[in-house]
Amino acid sequence: MSETRKPFPFHEFEPAWQARWDAEKTFRTPGPGDEGFDPAKPKYYVLDMFPYPSGAGLHVGHPEGYTATDIIGRYKRMNGFNVLHPMGYDSFGLPAEQYAIKTGQHPAVTTAENIETFRRQLKALGFGYDWDREIATTDPGYVRWTQWIFLQIYQSYFCGETNRARPVSELEAKGWTREEIDNVRLAYVADTPVWWSPDLGTVLANEEVEEWKAKGHTVERRPLRQWMLRITKYAQRLIDELDGLDWPEGIKLLQKNWIGRSEGATVRFQISNFESQIEVFTTRPDTLFGATYMVLAPEHPLVERITTEDRMAEVEAYRKTCATKSDLDRGDLNKDKTGVFIGAHAVNPVNGAEIPIWIADYVMMGYGTGAIMAVPAHDERDFEFATKFELPIVQVVQPGEDVDWRGFTDYGTAVNSDFLDGLPTSEAKAKMIGWLEANGKGKGRIQYKLRDWLFSRQRYWGEPFPIVWKDGRHEAIPEGELPLLAPPLEDYKPSGSPEPILSKAKDWVELPDGSLRETNTMPQWAGSCWYYLRYCDPMNEERFVSKEAEKYWQNVNLYVGGTEHAVLHLLYARFWHKVLFDLGHVSTREPFQKLVNQGLILGEDGQKMSKSRGNVVNPDDVIREYGADALRLYEMFMGPLEQVKPWQMKGVEGVSRFLARVWRVALDEGADGSYAISPKLRDEPCADAELRRVVHETIKKVGEDIEKLSFNTAISQMMICTNAFTQAQVVPRGEFVDFLKLLNPFAPHLTEEIHARVGGEGMLSEMAWPDYDPAALVRNEIEFIIQVNGKLRERLKLGRDSGEEEVKAAALASAKVAEFIEGKTIRKIVFVPGKLMNLVAN
């Protein structure tokens, strides 16, 4: 293959500029206490979701968000902001370890290699990061503070009265026992049914299960002793405090749905012939009179105790089937409802009716109380179940006219419900809750879907817990011992048993005083929960971030990343941030003020990029062929940042041609391949009013569009401007250099190179953003649109200040207009000054 000739020598100047930015630390950002810090400057913190350094290197999705933030960062810098725009690596985690096992190398080695690759690729794109702030979550200096934050969480509890986290030392002072305190810590140990993956050798958080199953790993339910974080205490605040954030509504909604708040009541049903009661949660206490049976989750602890002798065999058999079923089978919607009667009965507290108790796998142990009252008349699932097993269906809600009450689940009017009869549903609910509370049969309750966060993993490549076990109790290690690093291990492969990998390192686990180290490790989310804080002060050895740096930089003004983190990373990070806020370690309630999700880039075939489809575009190839500026510009020109859009190699060629046109405005190629300054480029004021108008319109639009993150339209305006320069006889230097400044955030290498070649001094990226002259935008003649009955019939060039009478006279004088109003009477005239006139005639 012959080397294609480059239309401009990007392959020479791009690496040269990158080297210069590196050497001169052009994008170094001084913070409080640093040399060169100017506290008078406004700050702007623009953040990318840092990459997980996979073995595959960057894909084209990374530069999409990264270019967008780079443009914003450079633009804000030119507008006088002190811009924090850092980059780092989310380098712990399961995928890194899987990759290491696959390649037979230690994860520390592969991670270092992968980071090296990512760094090289990021630098080849010319991003204006402050590389002095680069961090990796695996750095011991970073691990130390991740563990320190964990200890803050561990040493705290959630105070219901003040609705915030407080140190447990306050409880100690109040005389709480060790045991009582352990029961309220925000980080606690619990034996709980968890998602265990034998082939990954670890448990997974609820949120992660789907992802790994999709990758072909098996996941099963299993009770294990695990570390949990009490995120549920923050459920309400995690919902409420979304309000002040400038996030896409869709993402807020996703978080709210994930947290899943529902209002209702708990109701206690007495079990006939037993002391025990069954507590259920319902969002429809108004339908209590319609409860004709009860259902317990198959795993419900009461089942063993209350099942009657004659039903025992069948119940046991059913429970066994449920236990072996993966939740995939269980979640299969097309499946029939199944369940068995356990022989026991309960008493409906509101009418004394004896109703049968069943178990069925459509009731989940993990939500509410793991038991329901079934109201088949007004719940789809109960209706289906009752129909199948021929259980009674009693109407208690009356829908509007012509609607069948069977299976009617909306709000209506209470019927067959004694003291609720005639009340609309919302009032009936309130009245029933009042009745339950007055009679001690239940109370109003708010229930969340959100579970506590399963925080421990059994794998090697993660932060060890800074915890030791003494006499069967957990205890924090002294802060001075941080970071606590994992011991070097030859064999870190999963064994298939739930025993954590670190337990193999006996010397590390067993301490001289007989205590044992915790052998679980933290999940990958731990590092990404606070990296945006560490960037503010990455070298600090005294604190996770200095008070001054935190105060100056927080919170993040703009955070750009993919939607895949809508409920995981973004929820966890908010939770940690709130704990740190409550404890006085950070000054803002929320970490990310504005969030933008970049849209997925699809392959050329309109399908998701994947190796198996063979439609993956490698950014390295694009840079080699067209240059980094062309890649950056293309990704911004494809369409709106937030939209899903397909890749088109022809489109890259298009923007590459545009960049070549910009180059040729200023530089002529000689016969020998060298470049000389174009004679069209003159050091004189702009005499061409039209050219000047286009330039100033471009200054205005590009600035406004960057603020709106509408990069594709900014680029199209710069194309218009370039076409005007190309066609002009004389290109005034002042206007051209202003144009280069506008293009600089998008195509930093090319613009700096042109500027230097035409003798410009200094770097464009360190200059001020140009202002536009409003006077230059004014046109003297405007094309007025003349409509007849709303349809365009004529265009008339008239003075820009033409009034209604003037335009009307001109319109009536037009032959085209006359044709359409002939024989008609003008009933009305709509006039939009400077724009159009509509003649309404019939």
Next chain:
RNA sequence: GGCGGCUUGGCGGAAUUGGUAGACGCGCUCGACUCAAAAUCGAGUUCUAACGAGUGUGGGUUCGAGUCCCACAGCCGCUACCA
């Protein structure tokens, strides 16, 4: 099933408060340059021979609707028996 997003030429996409639909780019056509081609520069390009029609479909509001309202359809994403 639920929730969210999307639907504009051959393609990616533009269109302030409702006011010229199709900016800009790709592709294509023609011309200039060239022995020729590429590259480049210039002209054209929604459909239709034309009258006209036209922003997924059907209705509505309005002097005027891609934009607002109602109903429906299709595609994509997330979620899934949450009581």
